[in-house]
Structure formats: C-alpha cells, structure tokens
Amino acid sequence: MVTRGFSGRRPPTDNDARIPPGQYLEQGFPVLSAGPTPRVRAEDWSFTLKHGPRPIKKWNWAEFNALPLSKMTRDIHCVTAWTKFDTPWQGVLVDDILADAGIEPPTDFTLAHSFDGYSTNVPTKDLTIGKAMVALLYEGKPITADHGGPARLLVPHLYFWKSAKWLTGLQFTARDEPGFWELRGYHIYGDPWREQRYTNDP
Amino acid sequence: MSEAAQSPWQTAIISRVEKRTPRVTSFFFQPSRPFAYLAGQHVDVRLTAPDGYQARRSYSIASAPEAGETIELAIEKLEDGEVSPFFHDVAAVGDEVELRGPLGGHFVWSSSDEGPLLLVGGGSGVVPLMSMVRHRAARKSAVAVALVFSARIWDEVIFRDELIGLDDRKDGFNLVLTLTREPARRPSDYARRVDVAMMVQAIGRLPAPPRLAFVCGSNAFVSAAAQALIDAGIAPEVIRTERYGV
Secondary structure, three states: OOOOOOOOOOHHHHHHHHHOOOOEEOOOOOOOOOOOOOOOOOHHHHEEEEEEOOOEEEEEEHHHHOOOOEEEEEEEEEEOOEEEEEEEEEEEEEEHHHHOOOOOOOOEEEEEEEEOEEEEEEEEHOOOOOEEEEEEOOOEEEEEHHHHOOOOEEOOOOOHHHHHOOOOEEEEEEEEOOOOOHOOOOOOOOOOOOOOOOOOOO | HHHOOOOOEEEEEEEEEEEOOOOEEEEEEOOOOOOOEEEOOOOEEEEOOOOOEEEEEEOOOOHHHHOOEEEEEEOOOOOOOOHHHHHHHHOOOOOOOEEEEEEEOOOOOOOOOOEEEEEEHHHHHHHHHHOOOHHHHHOOOOEEEEEEEEEOOOOHHHOOHHHHHHHHHOOEEEEEEEOOOOOOOOOEEOOOOOOOOHHHHHHHOOOOOOOEEEEEEHHHHHHHHHHHHOOOOOOOOEEEEEEEEE
C-alpha cells in the first residue's frame, strides 16, 4: 500500500545488500534495555558455563581475559529498526570458551543469562564455528555499562536483543526455552533478513 | 503476548489531528481491525513510497485502553527524521498508513496490578505513561500514582492541561512537573533536571514505596532517572525502562 505523499529518505543503493528489510541506517549507537543499567565491576564479574542446572566451568575476570581474544567487525541489526555498520568488537569466541572447558556442545539449544536476570535463547549452532563471541572490548576499549559491559554476548547475525548485555553465563538446555523478550512477544529465533521480529512472524 | 504476536499489518485511517505542543502532534488512527491493548504498549507504523521503499517506526500509544477503537499516537517532530516529518508536514485526516500492534509486553501497567506506581517521563517519553494515567482515571482506580514529568519549558509539557486537571482531583494521582529551561510555574514543581532529592520527594507523595516504577525518555534521561531512583532507595527489580534516541 503506497502512503500518500511519502517518498522516504532511503540509504544509498550501494548499501541495499547490507540493510535487512524494514531497517534504517543509524550512525549513533542507541541503547535499549528493560531496566536500569547494572553497574557490574570486573572484579565482581564471573562467567559460568552450565548444562541444565549443572555448572561445567566458571571463570573470573582475569581467567576469562586470559582466553584467546578474537576480533569481529560486523553489521548489527536492532529489532527497533536501526542497523549499524561495521561495529568493531573483541572478545572470546564461544568456540574458545568450549575448548577451554574441554567440551563439545552437549545440546542444540542455549540460554544466555545476564546479571540483571535477563535471558535470551539462541540455537547452539548459531553460537559456534566463529559465529558468536563474548565481547569484552568495543572500538578497542572496555564496553561501557550502557552497552552491556564488562561483557556481553555478540551474535551479530540475529536481531541484537539476542546479544545479551551484562552476560554472566551460557546454559545448554535440552529444549528451546524462550528467554525474557521471547516470552514477551518477540520471535523465538530473530533472523533480521527474514524480519522475524515478533512471535509467529514467518 | 500472543495477541501482540498475531497482529499482522493492517491499514488505519487518520481520523483526527491535534497539535499538542510546538513540536508534538497527536494523530488519531482508526484501525480497519480494532484491537485491545494494554497501557504502555506500542504499535509499529509502516510507510511505503511509490517505488516500494518502506520505513517503519515504533510509537507508544497515548490513549487509554478504554478510549475505544481509536489509537492516539503523540509524535514528536525530529528535524533530521524520516517518518516524523512526514506526519507533521504531509499527513492529514483521511490518509491511510499501515499499522501493526499492539506490541511489547514489559513496559505495561494494568489497574489490576498493584501500586503505588511511580512514573518518570522525559519529553515525549511521557506518552506511554499518559496511557497508564488515563487508564487509571478511566477505571477510577485507587492506586496511588506519582508522575514526574521533565520538559524543557512550560509550553512543551505534553498533555499539560489534562494532567493538571487530573492532579487537581486529589484522588491519589500526583503530578510533579520539572522544567529544565524555565522557572517552575506551580508551587510544588521544580526547575532542574531530575535528581535523587526530587525522586525522594516524589516517592514521599505516595502512601508507600512504589511497587513498580516506569521510566521513559531519551537514553540520557532514562540513565539519569533510573540511577536517581536507585540512589533514592528503589530496588532495580522494580524499575522498568523504555529508551529511545542515541
């Protein structure tokens, strides 16, 4: 349905292939969260890998920072319709976390847990083989609290609510268990290229 | 929320346009398929250019769930925006846009939820809070509410007369205005940015500490206001936020 009098301010066409449907290009870096910004001190931070209720391994800040650091520069896509190009992150690939724990992924589903009680679900295969990391640096500097510091998940190929801020751990689950926003009307998977914003979007 | 989830795009006709402040205009939409919603929810609006290019934005609903089939969206004009200038400069009564909703299941309040309730809004961040305030009034709810509303100047206080009218009823709804670029006009109002002392005093207008606090506005505003609430002794779990802007 054409909207009378609307011409739009479309991005340059050479960017078309990089902007998913319904998204617009953002130069800033908006902040979205369900509650106040938790202030998590690095010395109080820890990261726990779990299989169901059972902890597999736990790292403190120093131990986690001793894991191999990788770089990822990616376009990110927020369900509120902004897309930001070439965001530069450094952190620990989920592959390297699993290697340090000495395990193969035990289940097909993962829940990411945050310091403030937030959680989000991601299929395990979307976290491994170089696709996702626990980010510790943005633009070469520690991630600010507003953007999820000291550590956040980065799953750049899914809508950005999946990239949980203030991450405290990953939990392998037997079933695909919806997280915080997935229980509140958002899509169980969240592929920006298929516009999987809300529950029951195709 | 399954009802939010299952709502596909539909057309909605602009049935009324009402200027609220120099920068904010309310657009009233009559959806072709009316829907129920909760106070605090939002809708997505989608505009389509003749060549198929589309832009979509989320806007909070300002009307109360009891207001009938018409949905009020109070839209602030952003000079460098793409969608808000269309509404302010082009859209007129009788025009059709596409709309999807209701959306969002976290930043919502129902009169059946417990109070007291603390609402903190900056600028157009008052819009979803206004839906809650109107919902409370429509239900004649006895839940005690304090709304702290920060605007730059008196003439930019969206819904000002309606809010002051509700405040004057003295039925448990307390309006606390604070202006950041002008002196206060009412004895109980402020003329500064929100801070801990203001939050402590707003909480003091409630008969008991708030069971829920909702904070909405620009990112900088929400960060400052949420921190002020925490410093005023409100537990982080009680505070729900909604932010916009960069």
